[in-house]
Amino acid sequence: MAKKMHDTPNLDQLESGPWPSFVTGLKHLAEDKDYMVDLLGQLEESYKTKKGYWKGGTVGVFGYGGGVIPRFTELKNEDGTPKFPDAAEFHTLRIMPPPGMHYDTDTLRKFCDIWEEHGSGLIAFHGQSGDIMFQGATTENVQKSFDEINEMGFDLGGAGPAVRTSMSCVGAARCEQSCYNEAQAHRAVLNTFLDDIHRPSLPYKLKFKFSGCPNDCMNAIQRSDIAVIGTWRDNIRTDEELAKKWFAKHGMDELVNDVVARCPTKAFQVKELSKIKAGEHTSTVAVNDTHGIEISNQDCVRCMHCVNVMTGALAPGKDKGATVLVGGKSHLKIGGLMGTVVFPFIKLDTEEEVANLVDFSERHIDFFAENALEHERSGEMIERIGLSNYLDAMEIEVDPAMVNSPRMNPYVRTDGWEDEVAKINAKKQAA
Amino acid sequence: MNQAVQAAPAAKRKPKETGVPDNTKYLHPTLLKNYGNWRYHDRPRPGVLHHVAHSGDEVWSVRAGTQRQMDVHTIRKLCDIADNFAEGRVRFTIRSNIEYIVTDEKKVAPLIAELEKSGFPVGGTGNSITMIAHTQGWLHCDIPGTDASGVVKALMDELYDEFRREEMPNRVHLSTSCCEINCGGQADLAVIVQHTKPPVINHDMVANVCERPTVVARCPVAAIRPAMVNGKPSLEIDETKCMCCGACYPPCPPMQINDPEFSKLAIWVGGKNSNARGKPTFMKMVAAGLPNNPPRWPEVGAVVKNILTVYKEDARPWERLADWIDRIGWPRFFEKTGLPFTKYLIDDWRGSRYNLNASAHIRF
Ligand code: HEM
Ligand code: SF4
Ligand code: SF4
Ligand code: SF4
Ligand code: SF4
Numbered sequence: 199m200a201k202k203m204h205d206t207p208n209l210d211q212l213e214s215g216p217w218p219s220f221v222t223g224l225k226h227l228a229e230d231k232d233y234m235v236d237l238l239g240q241l242e243e244s245y246k247t248k249k250g251y252w253k254g255g256t257v258g259v260f261g262y263g264g265g266v267i268p269r270f271t272e273l274k275n276e277d278g279t280p281k282f283p284d285a286a287e288f289h290t291l292r293i294m295p296p297p298g299m300h301y302d303t304d305t306l307r308k309f310c311d312i313w314e315e316h317g318s319g320l321i322a323f324h325g326q327s328g329d330i331m332f333q334g335a336t337t338e339n340v341q342k343s344f345d346e347i348n349e350m351g352f353d354l355g356g357a358g359p360a361v362r363t364s365m366s367c368v369g370a371a372r373c374e375q376s377c378y379n380e381a382q383a384h385r386a387v388l389n390t391f392l393d394d395i396h397r398p399s400l401p402y403k404l405k406f407k408f409s410g411c412p413n414d415c416m417n418a419i420q421r422s423d424i425a426v427i428g429t430w431r432d433n434i435r436t437d438e439e440l441a442k443k444w445f446a447k448h449g450m451d452e453l454v455n456d457v458v459a460r461c462p463t464k465a466f467q468v469k470e471l472s473k474i475k476a477g478e479h480t481s482t483v484a485v486n487d488t489h490g491i492e493i494s495n496q497d498c499v500r501c502m503h504c505v506n507v508m509t510g511a512l513a514p515g516k517d518k519g520a521t522v523l524v525g526g527k528s529h530l531k532i533g534g535l536m537g538t539v540v541f542p543f544i545k546l547d548t549e550e551e552v553a554n555l556v557d558f559s560e561r562h563i564d565f566f567a568e569n570a571l572e573h574e575r576s577g578e579m580i581e582r583i584g585l586s587n588y589l590d591a592m593e594i595e596v597d598p599a600m601v602n603s604p605r606m607n608p609y610v611r612t613d614g615w616e617d618e619v620a621k622i623n624a625k626k627q628a629a
Numbered sequence: 630m631n632q633a634v635q636a637a638p639a640a641k642r643k644p645k646e647t648g649v650p651d652n653t654k655y656l657h658p659t660l661l662k663n664y665g666n667w668r669y670h671d672r673p674r675p676g677v678l679h680h681v682a683h684s685g686d687e688v689w690s691v692r693a694g695t696q697r698q699m700d701v702h703t704i705r706k707l708c709d710i711a712d713n714f715a716e717g718r719v720r721f722t723i724r725s726n727i728e729y730i731v732t733d734e735k736k737v738a739p740l741i742a743e744l745e746k747s748g749f750p751v752g753g754t755g756n757s758i759t760m761i762a763h764t765q766g767w768l769h770c771d772i773p774g775t776d777a778s779g780v781v782k783a784l785m786d787e788l789y790d791e792f793r794r795e796e797m798p799n800r801v802h803l804s805t806s807c808c809e810i811n812c813g814g815q816a817d818l819a820v821i822v823q824h825t826k827p828p829v830i831n832h833d834m835v836a837n838v839c840e841r842p843t844v845v846a847r848c849p850v851a852a853i854r855p856a857m858v859n860g861k862p863s864l865e866i867d868e869t870k871c872m873c874c875g876a877c878y879p880p881c882p883p884m885q886i887n888d889p890e891f892s893k894l895a896i897w898v899g900g901k902n903s904n905a906r907g908k909p910t911f912m913k914m915v916a917a918g919l920p921n922n923p924p925r926w927p928e929v930g931a932v933v934k935n936i937l938t939v940y941k942e943d944a945r946p947w948e949r950l951a952d953w954i955d956r957i958g959w960p961r962f963f964e965k966t967g968l969p970f971t972k973y974l975i976d977d978w979r980g981s982r983y984n985l986n987a988s989a990h991i992r993f
Binding site: 208214215216217218219220224241244245247248249252253254259267269296297300302303306307311313314319321322334344345354364367368370372373376381384385388392413414416420421440455503506507509513528530531534 | 641642643644645646647648649650651652654655656657660661664665667668669670671680681688690694695696697698699700701702703704705707708711712717718719720721722723725727730748749750762764766767768769770771772773774775776778779782783785786789809810811812813814815843846847849874876882887889892900902903904905906907909911921923924925945946947978979980
């Protein structure tokens with residue numbers, strides 16, 4: 199039994215209503231823990247005054263420089279003592295999840311036992327970067343809980359100017375759209391940078407995210423410095439049985455209005471069967487005895503829409519791989535940036551091909567470490583120096599797939615034009 | 630207890646730098662068996678995905694909402710359900726929903742009944758409004774202007790029915806962020822703190838806790854200057870330049886940006902993460918000045934519900950919020966939602982000219 203609860207008239211109002219209540223959970227923990235009684239006390243105070251009361255500090259585990267988010271209370275009595283002394287320290291451990299966030303219950307129960315003993319008993323599945331967030335431990339108990347979690351085979355994630363924890367989608371484990379082994383790429387890349395995860399020493403944070411197809415379930419393009427997005431080069435695959443089944447259920451109006459009209463490049467057409475033309479770059483499939491689909495794959499931008507609507511009837515091709523974009527980030531400091539294509543297509547089938555991605559990542563991080571200003575993300579660095587300079591440094595050949603359009607202003611020195619053309623021609627001839 | 634004994638160097642354990650763990654031992658056996666070989670899926674009812682593999686194997690995934698910040702008792706309850714129904718395996722989605730996988734269709738209905746009986750709503754699939762991506766808030770961040778979990782709880786109570794149905798035009802992803810840094814991320818609709826007054830500087834503290842050049846460099850509009858105040862090194866803000874973003878606050882806590890009255894909430898719409906149809910899009914601010922009103926933020930809830938209701942009625946199948954607005958245009962968006970279009974919604978940041986209408990394309 200813990201000490202008496204503080205009155206929490208504001209938080210109490212978050213116990214009603216049908217959605218699961220975190221307040222009810224906090225109160226349940228407070229039945230046995232003075233720690234949580236006082237945590238509720240401080241949180242209620244925030245609800246009353248509309249102010250936060252945590253400040254950072256330095257708390258870590260032996261051997262690492264990051265991964266723990268320290269929190270000390272700033273809610274003090276006049277004599278400087280904490281108003282809620284039992285919750286004066288409330289640190290978080292960021293723990294990296296397995297790819298796809300799969301668990302067995304043994305593991306989850308062990309997490310619970312460890313965190314009930316050494317911590318608050320509050321765990322978030324998951325933070326927006328993907329970490330399992332073990333929220334609330336005293337300075338003394340941070341090391342104890344980390345040691346036990348680490349013995350289970352789990353490791354701290356990133357914080358500060360470091361390579362950050364990553365996420366990959368469910369992908370190959372249960373999604374028919376998956377175009378590469380997300381889990382393999384995720385682990386191969388991240389586990390190369392354990393030093394940069396655990397000992398923050400980069401100019402600023404650096405995030406990888408892995409999505410198995412252009413649906414980008416991990417929001418990689420908008421929020422990771424390096425986004426690996428599955429895609430394919432050959433033709434969309436078709437399955438007549440499933441196409442006919444889809445059509446029987448949904449009919450011509452839906453096929454026309456929901457698919458044909460929504461194909462962004464008009465690569466997708468519905469035609470009478472007799473007018474459908476097969477071809478090297480064309481996918482065709484009948485939807486009934488009179489009509490069928492014809493997709494011009496050279497015009498298709500692999501947006502996924504038709505494949506999503508008619509899952510199974512249409513499917514990504516067989517020559518799969520990924521598009522890599524660099525430089526996505528949120529607002530700070532120059533405004534939100536999306537990633538920019540630097541590799542329109544890479545293969546990721548073999549270990550060697552995955553190693554190429556790892557190699558690129560290493561070269562990017564080296565360049566970032568040397569060239570980014572303090573507190574500058576990859577995207578800001580590239581914006582400052584220009585994409586061409588970045589590509590030169592990374593020895594990546596320019597490709598029109600990297601731009602929305604060529605330049606719209608004349609403000610560029612082009613006296614190296616002939617040399618560039620000669621290089622391109624020489625390469626063409628060598629190929 | 631004797632601290633010195635406890636801290637003896639020999640007691641220090643070196644971390645095992647194991648990194649990201651292998652997930653194969655956590656995968657449901659049928660997922661492992663058919664890894665990379667799935668053929669298609671359908672959704673027999675809201676909250677259930679039915680996947681069919683090329684091998685002919687089938688799995689049903691039942692998705693349920695959680696509060697994300699979970700106490701161990703809740704997690705153990707979720708584990709009991711997994712042990713009873715789903716071979717002791719679970720997975721979480723990016724939006725903190727939990728998924729159970731079963732290979733026997735007959736287990737789906739009792740699993741759903743058990744989850745709902747235990748207070749976990751089943752839904753969040755397909756064209757539903759799924760769980761909100763949320764941040765730390767007053768519970769754990771050191772810079773929040775508002776709470777995160779409380780806002781999410783209050784909104785999800787309102788959106789509960791839409792979580793459990795699939796009646797929206799397309800999927801709806803929401804996020805909330807308790808400062809302008811926006812850890813919650815891009816979404817179809819986002820609720821984000823928007824400060825309206827420059828930071829109030831606590832000059833007594835600056836000299837002790839801030840690296841002044843760092844703070845000066847952090848400001849996106851170069852509004853901060855080093856200054857001597859009362860004979861001590863401090864900082865000053867050019868209030869005509871400051872746009873109240875709060876970026877100076879994390880490196881320098883004396884830059885007190887949070888204010889119970891003047892830290893407001895803004896609503897953003899039209900972020901789209903996926904490449905489906907159009908390219909991914911960033912969200913746009915459509916409302917601001919909403920009061921930070923815990924514990925249930927009713928004014929925010931009303932605006933969110935209004936926008937989503939209008940979208941639900943007006944959008945065509947498969948139109949995400951961004952696609953819908955692309956079709957009807959911004960004037961009609963503001964007309965239909967009744968939201969005022971103020972001058973503050975005209976972009977004047979970098980690249981803003983691309984957000985202006987340079988054509989005679991006007992809808993009447
Ligand atoms: C100063 C204190 C800050 C705190 C306490 C904080 C806290 C957090 C937390 C807990 C997460 C989730 C992390 C996880 O999943 O493990 C997160 C994610 C995130 N943070 Fe922060 N953050 C802070 C500063 C910043 C700053 C300065 C920026 C931007 C420049 C930022 C941008 C983000 C973004 C964009 C995400 C989402 C991550 C993703 O989508 O990958 N945060 N933050
Ligand atoms: S990103 Fe693509 S492959 Fe990955 S889970 Fe989403 S739809 Fe499936
Ligand atoms: S995947 Fe290709 S064919 Fe299908 S809708 Fe997108 S662009 Fe059109
Ligand atoms: S959005 Fe801001 S206040 Fe909220 S958790 Fe992120 S950094 Fe902290
Ligand atoms: S609030 Fe933003 S604009 Fe204002 S001084 Fe701080 S960093 Fe600069």
